[in-house]
Amino acid sequence: xxxxxxxxxxxRMTSSAKLVAKSKELRFVTSQLSGLRISHSPSSDVSNxxxxxxxxxxxxxxxxxxxxxxxxxxxxFVNLQYKKVWWEAGNRFVKLRLSTKALKTIEKxxxxxxxxxxxxxxxxx
Numbered sequence: 360x361x362x363x364x365x366x367x368x369x370x371r372m373t374s375s376a377k378l379v380a381k382s383k384e385l386r387f388v389t390s391q392l393s394g395l396r397i398s399h400s401p402s403s404d405v406s407n408x409x410x411x412x413x414x415x416x417x418x419x420x421x422x423x424x425x426x427x428x429x430x431x432x433x434x435x436f437v438n439l440q441y442k443k444v445w446w447e448a449g450n451r452f453v454k455l456r457l458s459t460k461a462l463k464t465i466e467k468x469x470x471x472x473x474x475x476x477x478x479x480x481x482x483x484x
Contacts, residue, residue, distance in 0.1 A: 409436050411458035413465070413477045446470055446481055453481055 410417045416437045422430040438459045443452040448471055457465075465473050474481050 409439060411437055411439060411461050412455075412479055413457050413461035413473055415477075416458050416460065444470055449481060 418437065419435040421433055421435050423433045424430055439456055440459060440462070441454065441456050442462065443454050444465060445451075446453045453470070461473070470481070
């Protein structure tokens with residue numbers, strides 16, 4: 360009987376030792392992954408990439424309404440264009456990705472005034 364009791368205790372010790380070993384492995388893996396940020400929200404990724412730096416315009420959430428009046432959510436994106444705009448102060452062209460509304464504003468007020476209002480440094484681009 361004493362051999363059975365000691366055998367049972369030995370089994371309990373080995374199983375607990377296995378659990379301790381597994382927890383140490385998990386701590387190692389979690390410590391390796393502690394610097395990583397694992398989160399993904401596709402709707403925010405899509406809208407964040409499509410923002411006009413001059414006007415701040417971004418995607419609008421709207422309803423797509425069918426003939427039977429069923430409403431489905433959709434995104435209306437900003438009309439962003441890649442344009443080379445002449446910058447008089449720098450005496451060169453600057454390639455920008457901006458909305459058509461920003462293009463109209465730049466034509467009306469000038470590139471320097473619009474960039475200054477938006478807080479954009481054109482020397483970097």
